[in-house]
Amino acid sequence: MTGISEGTAGTSRRAADAPWTVEPLTRDAVTRHLEALRRIDAAVIGVPWHAEQWQLDLPAKWELSRMVVANGIPLGFLVASSRDGAVHCHRIAVAADAYRQGLGTVLLRTVAALAVARGAEAFTVKVHRTNARSLAFLQHAGFTIARHDGDNFLLTALPDRVARRS
Numbered sequence: 692m693t694g695i696s697e698g699t700a701g702t703s704r705r706a707a708d709a710p711w712t713v714e715p716l717t718r719d720a721v722t723r724h725l726e727a728l729r730r731i732d733a734a735v736i737g738v739p740w741h742a743e744q745w746q747l748d749l750p751a752k753w754e755l756s757r758m759v760v761a762n763g764i765p766l767g768f769l770v771a772s773s774r775d776g777a778v779h780c781h782r783i784a785v786a787a788d789a790y791r792q793g794l795g796t797v798l799l800r801t802v803a804a805l806a807v808a809r810g811a812e813a814f815t816v817k818v819h820r821t822n823a824r825s826l827a828f829l830q831h832a833g834f835t836i837a838r839h840d841g842d843n844f845l846l847t848a849l850p851d852r853v854a855r856r857s
């Protein structure tokens with residue numbers, strides 16, 4: 692996959708090959724899709740986010756967060772914000788029946804391109820140390836483990852490297 696940018700679209704094998712698009716995950720989109728987002732979020736290891744956490748304002752969160760939508764329904768999301776000169780991914784998740792179709796990669800690359808455009812020095816994400824699937828996914832996308840933080844690993848990547856990774 693090359694040239695991921697705003698409005699990137701493709702086809703999912705799920706839902707009769709429904710076409711999907713990457714869309715901004717705005718405050719309004721969170722309100723409209725809260726139940727679907729929370730169902731996807733349930734797969735994340737740890738405590739699921741409650742409605743207030745979804746709506747929480749963070750620096751540049753509403754500019755940096757994205758979702759993949761097919762037939763008007765979210766198939767995945769990436770919630771990010773600006774933190775200490777970096778773009779930090781707070782959560783990324785894809786609906787279980789849409790795993791391994793490249794949607795997580797599209798989300799990462801879209802937000803990495805936004806990070807490049809903002810001049811962010813790094814793209815960071817924290818993952819539970821037992822989350823082998825996510826660690827494999829993030830390392831495949833170009834992230835490396837920077838440090839341990841309790842039960843979590845902090846991973847970091849150069850935004851440009853993630854944005855350009857095929």
Ligand SMILES: CC(C)(COP(=O)(O)OP(=O)(O)OC[C@H]1O[C@@H](n2cnc3c(N)ncnc32)[C@H](O)[C@@H]1OP(=O)(O)O)[C@@H](O)C(=O)NCCC(=O)NCCS
Nearest residue numbers: 782783784785790791792793794795796824825827828831
């Ligand atoms: C991690 C996650 C977002 C990946 O999404 P995805 O859309 O399935 O990922 P992709 O299809 O883009 O995978 C890209 C590559 O990552 C690697 N990868 C993805 N899932 C993997 C798995 N289960 N095992 C090993 N490698 C994996 C592979 O190299 C894959 O390429 P391939 O399918 O051509 O082999 C998804 O598994 C998920 O939602 N997990 C639960 C939520 C979570 O734990 N989030 C992280 C913490 S916030």
